[in-house]
Amino acid sequence: MSETPIFEARDLSRHFDVSRPALQRLISREPRRTLRAVDGVSFAIPPGTTFSLVGESGCGKSTVARLAVGLYTPSGGQALFEGQDLAEARRSVAQRRRMQMIFQDPYASLNPRWRVSDIVGEPIRAFGIAQGGAALREKVGGLLRQVGLSPADGNRFPHEFSGGQRQRISIARALSSNPEFLVCDEPTSALDVSVQAQILNLMKGLQRELGLTYLFISHNLAVVRQVSDRVGVMYLGRIVESAPAETLFTAPRHPYTRALMEAIPDLEMAGRERQPVGGEVPSPISPPSGCTFNPRCPLANDRCRAERPALIAARGTPETLVACHAVEEGRDGFEAREAA
Amino acid sequence: MAAPLLEVRDLVVEFPGRRGTLRALDKVSFEIAPGEVLGVVGESGAGKSMTGAAIIGLLEPPGRIAGGSIALNGQRIDNLPAREMRRVRGKRIGAIFQDPLTTLNPLYTVGDQLTETMRTHLDIDAAEARRRAVGWLEAVGIPAAAERIAAYPHQFSGGMRQRVVIALALCAEPELVVADEPTTALDVSVQAQVIALLRRLTREKGTSVMLITHDMGVIAETADRVAVMYAGRVAEIGPVKSVVKAAAHPYSAGLMASIPPLSHRVDQLPQIDGAMPRLTSIPQGCAYNPRCPHVFDRCKVERPELLPAVETRAACWLFDSAAPRERTHV
Numbered sequence: 001m002s003e004t005p006i007f008e009a010r011d012l013s014r015h016f017d018v019s020r021p022a023l024q025r026l027i028s029r030e031p032r033r034t035l036r037a038v039d040g041v042s043f044a045i046p047p048g049t050t051f052s053l054v055g056e057s058g059c060g061k062s063t064v065a066r067l068a069v070g071l072y073t074p075s076g077g078q079a080l081f082e083g084q085d086l087a088e089a090r091r092s093v094a095q096r097r098r099m100q101m102i103f104q105d106p107y108a109s110l111n112p113r114w115r116v117s118d119i120v121g122e123p124i125r126a127f128g129i130a131q132g133g134a135a136l137r138e139k140v141g142g143l144l145r146q147v148g149l150s151p152a153d154g155n156r157f158p159h160e161f162s163g164g165q166r167q168r169i170s171i172a173r174a175l176s177s178n179p180e181f182l183v184c185d186e187p188t189s190a191l192d193v194s195v196q197a198q199i200l201n202l203m204k205g206l207q208r209e210l211g212l213t214y215l216f217i218s219h220n221l222a223v224v225r226q227v228s229d230r231v232g233v234m235y236l237g238r239i240v241e242s243a244p245a246e247t248l249f250t251a252p253r254h255p256y257t258r259a260l261m262e263a264i265p266d267l268e269m270a271g272r273e274r275q276p277v278g279g280e281v282p283s284p285i286s287p288p289s290g291c292t293f294n295p296r297c298p299l300a301n302d303r304c305r306a307e308r309p310a311l312i313a314a315r316g317t318p319e320t321l322v323a324c325h326a327v328e329e330g331r332d333g334f335e336a337r338e339a340a
Numbered sequence: 341m342a343a344p345l346l347e348v349r350d351l352v353v354e355f356p357g358r359r360g361t362l363r364a365l366d367k368v369s370f371e372i373a374p375g376e377v378l379g380v381v382g383e384s385g386a387g388k389s390m391t392g393a394a395i396i397g398l399l400e401p402p403g404r405i406a407g408g409s410i411a412l413n414g415q416r417i418d419n420l421p422a423r424e425m426r427r428v429r430g431k432r433i434g435a436i437f438q439d440p441l442t443t444l445n446p447l448y449t450v451g452d453q454l455t456e457t458m459r460t461h462l463d464i465d466a467a468e469a470r471r472r473a474v475g476w477l478e479a480v481g482i483p484a485a486a487e488r489i490a491a492y493p494h495q496f497s498g499g500m501r502q503r504v505v506i507a508l509a510l511c512a513e514p515e516l517v518v519a520d521e522p523t524t525a526l527d528v529s530v531q532a533q534v535i536a537l538l539r540r541l542t543r544e545k546g547t548s549v550m551l552i553t554h555d556m557g558v559i560a561e562t563a564d565r566v567a568v569m570y571a572g573r574v575a576e577i578g579p580v581k582s583v584v585k586a587a588a589h590p591y592s593a594g595l596m597a598s599i600p601p602l603s604h605r606v607d608q609l610p611q612i613d614g615a616m617p618r619l620t621s622i623p624q625g626c627a628y629n630p631r632c633p634h635v636f637d638r639c640k641v642e643r644p645e646l647l648p649a650v651e652t653r654a655a656c657w658l659f660d661s662a663a664p665r666e667r668t669h670v
Contacts, residue, residue: 056527162615163384192383192554197598197611204608219528222600226609245605263532265557266602267584277529280499 004083005044006181006213007051007068011077014038014063018285035285037063039237040077042311045230047180050207050214052224052245054260055234056281061217064234065185068215069101081181097127100174104186106166110158116169117154120144123177143172147202164195171202175210183215188223200226221264225249233257236284236292239311243320253314253322253334256293291325299326344371345413345548346395346516352407353387353394362619364390364403366572369646372516377542377549379563379580381556381595383616386569388552392518394418395550396435397425412516431461434509434547436538438521440501443508444493450477450504451489454511461512476507480537499530506538510545517542520552535562556599560584568592571616571627578652588649589656591628626656634658636665 019025019032038060045051053061066072067079070090079086081095089095100123103109110119121140124130130139141151147168158166167187174182187203188196204227206212218224224231225245232242233254241254252258259277279296282288291309294300303325314320314327316334326332353365365387372378380388393399395410397417410418417428429435437443445453454473458464464472470489477485480503482496493501502522509517522538523531539562542549551563559566560580567577568589576589587593597610614631617623623630629639638657646653647660658665 056529164615192616193556194383194595194598194612195615197600197609198613200600201609201611220600222602225602225605226600249602259529261602263529264602265532265535265555265561267556267560267596267599277532280497280530281527 003046005080006047006082007215008044008080008083009041009064009068009077010080012038012041012064012067012074012079013076014060014067014072015075033285036237036287037284038067041232041234041237041239042077043230043232043239043242045181045213045215047213048207048211049229050216050227052216052218052228052231053234053239054218054221054224054231056219056260058236058281058284059234060237060284061219061234062185065101065183065215065217068183069099071101093127097123097129097177098179099181099183100177100179102167102170102174102182102184102187105190106163106170107158107190109170110166112158114157115154116144116156116158116161119158119169120154120172120176123173127177129177139176140172143176144169146175146206147172148198162195163191164198167191167195167199168202171199171206175206180211181213181215183217185217186219187216189218189220196223203227221249221260222266233260236281236287238292238323239321240293240324241320241322242311243317243322247317247320251317251320251334251338253317253320253327253332254293254324255297255299255326255332259296291323297326299324299331301325301331343414345374345376346372346550347411347414348391348395348408349411350408351391351394351405351410351418353390353399353403354406355403357402359620363406363622364572364619365394366622367408368569368572368574369408370567370574370577372548372550374515374548375543375546376565377539377551377563379559379566380550380552380569381554381559381566382569383554383595385571385616385619387572388554388569389520390572391569392435392520392550392552396429396433396518397422398429398435427461430457430514431512432515434512434514434517436502436505436509436517436519436522438524440498440505440525441493443505444501446493449490449492450496453504454489454508457508458511472511476511477504479541480504480507481533499526499534502526502530502534503537506534506541510541510547513545514547516548516550518550518552521554522551523558524553524555531558538562556584556596568595571622572619573627573655574646575628575656576649576652576654577646578649578654582651586651588652588659589628589654590632590634590658592654594631638663 014037016035018035055061070086081089117140120143121136124139130136140154144151144153149168188199216227228245231245231248232239235256241257288295290305290307294304309323309325311321311323314322349369351365351368355362382388405418409416451473455469458469474485474489482488523534563580566580566583568575570591576592587596594612625641626639626644629635644655644657646655649659
């Protein structure tokens with residue numbers, strides 16, 4: 001890639017101390033306990049594209065989202081904004097303006113006591129983008145129109161809007177500082193499916209129009225397929241597979257990715273009998289040794305239980321990066337599946 | 341169809357309030373046959389959970405049944421005194437809710453909760469109840485059931501807890517299980533396990549299921565028939581394949597189309613503009629008429645009943661055989 005990525009994570013980690021209070025630890029002779037929410041994650045997002053992270057709850061995808069906008073500081077590795085260290089970049093107002101976040105719950109992320117025009121106008125004021133009341137009002141009105149609301153809605157309060165409309169307000173607020181990089185943490189998970197379609201279409205349209213770059217976090221693979229250029233699948237704080245969206249969905253390689261796709265109930269598959277993946281996601285406080293998926297993996301052997309696999313180009317689909325010994329050794333039956 | 345196990349007729353649920361009475365359910369009618377799984381889908385606020393709550397007699401006050409009837413095996417259960425309703429609930433109707441942590445009592449072991457439920461509703465002694473409790477935990481796939489029976493709910497993971505709730509709902513051998521979003525709080529890989537379990541156990545015991553969820557994928561894989569609800573009314577009801585593949589009601593069709601497909605990428609997802617009306621401002625005539633692409637004059641005045649459509653029954657004037665009308669194409 002010749003272009004500098006808008007955002008890049010290099011071996012990014014975030015650990016949380018979840019030890020019990022010192023005295024209790026002393027009495028019961030317990031060691032400190034660390035939750036490795038994100039444990040060595042690397043990816044890059046070229047300008048104007050969408051990179052998605054998918055995974056089940058607790059896999060660390062939301063922590064990555066927060067790291068990407070500087071709401072958390074990394075415990076290890078680096079977060080880079082256009083090649084510059086993120087913490088460094090965020091010290092400058094001009095750079096900070098260029099990144100924004102959209103949160104999952106539009107009921108919690110809007111201040112109920114503020115009018116919509118104040119919510120959307122705050123970043124404009126804070127960054128000094130429009131001078132004077134008239135210019136501010138005009139800019140806010142334009143933003144509301146851009147997300148499919150009417151400028152008159154600015155005088156109302158968040159509780160007067162439905163969930164989908166509130167998420168439109170969140171998007172208008174995020175756009176108000178003319179950002180280039182948007183981090184969207186489950187932006188449609190709290191919405192009904194018909195409204196979800198509205199918001200996804202809106203986000204796609206805005207990307208075409210404004211050339212936005214998205215880091216898109218979701219647990220819903222079908223949604224991810226619709227919006228992404230590249231997808232990373234996370235499991236227990238690590239990316240286990242990363243591939244261009246089409247490749248990931250047509251030729252998933254990691255056994256976990258394949259199990260996830262198998263598990264999703266789909267309209268096309270009415271009445272089919274499935275073989276659900278066994279077990280549950282283990283605790284990230286004491287993850288299994290070696291490959292963290294090994295206790296649930298049908299292909300696990302001694303090496304998988306001992307040695308942590310690196311994220312490397314997959315045999316057969318070189319654009320896919322996958323962390324799996326079975327794929328590397330050719331034990332995953334990929335060739336046989338392709339031939340069939 | 342054989343005599344229905346559950347028959348809901350013109351059910352009306354109202355909430356009296358300061359600014360007038362809200363009608364949360366407006367003449368909801370459907371049936372569930374013995375051994376059948378009926379899926380109930382709709383967006384939040386459509387009244388699916390309300391319907392479930394009315395059937396198990398757990399409407400939140402001041403909500404009350406203001407009309408219609410609910411009959412289980414021919415016996416009215418909507419007007420039973422609270423004492424008798426308690427005998428029905430648990431014994432004849434089991435319930436599974438979304439959040440297993442609030443369903444289970446944190447102060448009792450899962451074994452205590454299972455044995456208590458069975459001894460309340462079945463005529464068995466303590467030893468037998470305990471033996472069956474272990475059997476149920478095994479049946480729902482909890483490893484080392486004989487030891488885990490003495491564990492408290494917090495000692496189980498989310499998926500395991502929901503398995504315990506399923507055991508609890510089924511242990512008194514009810515005729516009907518009302519499952520309200522049973523897998524919504526679970527991760528997809530665990531959701532698949534729990535759905536498969538629920539389907540297998542109810543099939544083995546011949547239990548009927550009313551499965552309430554907003555996830556069409558779950559319905560498509562689990563239900564025999566499906567009812568689509570909109571603004572407190574049933575918009576369409578029919579065999580699951582027909583509703584998923586060839587929905588007749590414009591709302592169900594729009595709802596199915598707006599689900600992002602997993603199998604391919606589409607440039608623009610079909611979307612239904614607008615939002616479901618609030619209960620305070622349900623439009624006259626068909627509740628869907630302001631959003632409907634096929635709307636005509638009659639829809640704005642007269643409320644449609646469920647009419648035989650192609651493969652289903654749909655509450656839509658397009659299917660009035662007495663006044664046929666071509667679908668407008670948009």
